[in-house]
Amino acid sequence: MSENNMLLEAYKETNYQVTSHGKRNVDILKEALKTIDGQQDSDMYGEGKIIEDFQDKMAAYLGKESAIFFPSGTMAQQIALRIWCDQKGIKKVAYHPLCHLEIHEEDGLKELHQIEPILLADKNTIITLDDVMNLNEEISCLLLELPQREIGGQLPDYETIESISIYCRKKGIKLHLDGARLFEILPYYEKSAVEVCALFDSVYVSFYKGIGGVAGAILAGDKSFTDESKIWKRRHGGDLISLYPYIISGDYYFEQRINKMEQYYEGAKELAALYNQCTDVSTVPIQPVSNMFHVHFQWPKEKVEPILVDIYRESGIGLTGHLREVSEKECYFEVSIGDQYNEVPKDQLNAAFQHLNEKLSGVIK
Amino acid sequence: MSENNMLLEAYKETNYQVTSHGKRNVDILKEALKTIDGQQDSDMYGEGKIIEDFQDKMAAYLGKESAIFFPSGTMAQQIALRIWCDQKGIKKVAYHPLCHLEIHEEDGLKELHQIEPILLADKNTIITLDDVMNLNEEISCLLLELPQREIGGQLPDYETIESISIYCRKKGIKLHLDGARLFEILPYYEKSAVEVCALFDSVYVSFYKGIGGVAGAILAGDKSFTDESKIWKRRHGGDLISLYPYIISGDYYFEQRINKMEQYYEGAKELAALYNQCTDVSTVPIQPVSNMFHVHFQWPKEKVEPILVDIYRESGIGLTGHLREVSEKECYFEVSIGDQYNEVPKDQLNAAFQHLNEKLSGVIK
Structure with a gap:
């Protein structure tokens, strides 16, 4: 068993896990289906009460004229950018270097849509108004990811988004x-989804991050935009006969969970503070602005792993199942707070962090 | 209420419906989930026991080295053709004029993959060896749809497929x-799926036609082919975090149902014979070669509808909920035999057809 598997196995054997909503198993779907009359008709190729009601509900929640349910955000976002590029006749967009489309989609945007992305900002910083103003190429669309997941879920000031929107x-x-992760940032901004989305022409939201569903996404905007997105959804092979499980x-x-986003956000701030008290550990951002953050150890991955395994076994508390190497001297992992955090006894959690800090302070690197 | 809605409403109110497996409602999923331990882990982005076991099972059933589960056939087939085009460096394929890719996918193949299809055969006939041999352009791939759904589910002789394959x-x-509808044609050919699939380099099968699942498809072939299909699945936005509901x-x-395909095929032949006994009615094919066929009336749609509504109300037996216009003098509908056919009392069914024939014979067109 590799060190990494040891960490994951030790994590799974703990009594309490500080992150996420819990296991992604079939019960997630079974529980949701219990509330539904089995005689309820399936949606059929994007039509029917079950899909139309949810789309209408999400359009209202996001303050957009129309919303379309998609099997995935990957599909929804490529399509959004394609529509804006076609409308302007310029196949260029701008986004962050660590944008999902750039690093997680096998270049679908380029391979399927021949759209060229201009990368804005350094990969460790968020996009600023200056970055946008300094663009010296014409683009059809700017994509902002709020929060910027791959750098710990950082966010610009709300005023920055407003000024980028005006520009x-x-x-x-x-x-x-x-x-x-839009739902997850609303407590920090102290804004409604309608207020945030009003700054954008099109919006994608997901139902399996903070919400914890099985899969699926909504793409929202003006009706002319979402009507076109349905044609592309069919082209992509996303207009399934039935999407109702999602x-x-x-x-x-x-x-x-929509009303628990504040609780997750408060949990993230509390937990990040515990990490930041430990020697050679810091979180990005230092103070979280959503339910997520990254934890960086100024230690080699292979030295952190056995320490974490010991902590899990001693305390019964699992912090993470995965560590990623940044360099020979640094590693990190991602934290997303969900329903499980509040179940962790606070005294045991504090004791676990005390042990962690002792190990990090006492052991020679 | 339009005539067409009257037909559908009258159909829904019948005690027995001769086609399909029954309603597509949420119970379809609930029933399947009852057999699954809720603690079973979700698949995760194409990995995990639940997806890998099913892929392995289908690869074995189809006699291919490897199989990948896709959310839709639309996605799976565009990707198959793209891979073959890329491999040969020629962006041309050939298929039937009423191929799913040509008429039901909003031109995804052209818009997303820039692949040009060459249409083979007349739209009312099936592709022959001569059609393939007479191609005067170089193509990367030929797609055969077995059975050819849009013309009643017609099939070539098995020897024709073999000779096309060799060519x-x-x-x-x-x-x-x-x-x-591969599963549905095996009784007619008296071949196994392995035998039929051995003639093809890549194969797509569906799980919501004769099988009657919620949605989803398998794409099978050599491992190098399916490995590449996984990259394209990600690009299309089909590599969902969880596909387990499907x-x-x-x-x-x-x-x-895999062992009931013979029963459905026999039911289709029996039912088609009843239609063919009626004045001005004929089926395509005359004798079905799978569980499906088309029923053509040499009558205007608006005259057939009230006759069918009367029959449904008198007999309690529903034949179809939809009629499609061919011309001012002709209309048709599609029949797919599933679990419901055997539940229809034969004496009532025969009586219904006797009434239908009387009405068609006795009324002035």
Whole structure:
């Protein structure tokens, strides 16, 4: 068994895990289906009460004229950018170097849509108004990911988004929101989804991150935009005869968790503070602005792993199942706070962190 | 209420419906999930026991080295053709004018992959060896749909497929099977899936036609082919974090129905004979070669509708909920035999057809 598997196995054997909503197993779907009358008709190729009701509900929640349910955000976002590029006749968009489309989609945007992305900002920083103003190429659309997941879920000031939105409208650049974690940032901004989305021409949100559903996404905007997105959804092979397993679970967990985003955010701030008290450990951002953050150890991965395994076994508390190497001297992992955090006894959690800090302080690197 | 809606409403109110497996409602999924331990882990982005086991099972059933589960056939087939085109460096394929890719996918193949299709055969006939041999352009792949759904589910002789397969291999043309209804034609050919698929380089099968699952498809072929298909699946936005709702239902109904294809085929032949006994009615094909066929009335649609509504109300037996216009003098509908056919009392069915024939014979057109 590799060190990494040892960490994951030790994590799975703990009594309490500080991150996420829990296991992604079939019960997630079964629980959601319990609330649904089995005689309820399936959606059929994007039509029917079960899909239309949810789309209408999400359009209202996001403050957009129309919303379309997609099997994935990958599909929804490529399509959004394609529509904006076709409308302007310029096949260029701008986004962050660690944008999902750039690093997780096997270059679908380039291979399927021949769209060229301009990368804005350094990969460790978030996009600023200056980055947008300094663009010296014409683009059809700017994509902002809020929060910027791959760098710990960092966020710009709300005023920055507002000024980028004003600038883009003036320049005829469409502004698209990668809102995979939109629900999770609303407590920090103290804004409604409607207020945030009003700054954007198109919006994607996900139902399996903070919401914890099975899969699925919503793409929202003006009706002319979403009508076109349905044609592309068919082209991509996403207009399935039935999407209801994802819709039912998305809706069920939306209702369960949409009002718990503040709780997750507070949990993230509390947990990040515990990490930041440890020697050679720091979080990005230092103070989280959503339910997520990254934890960096100024230690080699192979030295952190056995320490974490010991902590898990001693305390019964699991912090993470995965460590990623940054360099020979640094490693990190991602934290997303969900329902499980509040179940962890605080005294045991504090004791675990005390042990962690002792090990990090006492052992020679 | 339009005539067409009257027909559908009258159909829904019948005690027995001769086509399909029954309603597509949420119970379809609930029933399949009952057999699954809720603690079973979700698949994760194409990995995990639940997806890998089903892929292995289908690869074995189809006699291919490897199989990949896709959310839709639309996605799977575009990707298959793309891979074969890229491999040969020629962006041309050949298929039937009423191929699913040509008429139901909003031109995804052209818009997303820039692949040009050459249409073979007249739209009312099936592709012959001569059609393939007379091609005067170089193509990367030939797609055969067995059975050809849009013309009633017609099939070539098995020897024709064999000779097309031999010809394509000799000419360096890849042969792809649109096997949306592959399971349904095996009783007619008296062949196993392995035998039929051995004639093709790549194969797609569906889990919501004869199988009656919720949605989903398998694409099978050599491992190098399916490995590449996984990259394209990610690009299309089809590599969902969880596909298990479709996999579980696909597997459950596969087990329930794979051995009933003979029964459906026999039912189709019996029912088609009843239609062919009626004045001005004929089926395509005259004798079905799978569980499906088309029923053509040499009558205007608006005159057939009220006759069918009367028959449904008198007999309690529903024949179809939809009629499609061919011309001012002709209309048709599609029949797919499933579990419901055997539940229809034969004496009532015969009486209904006697009434239908009386009405068609006795009324002035």
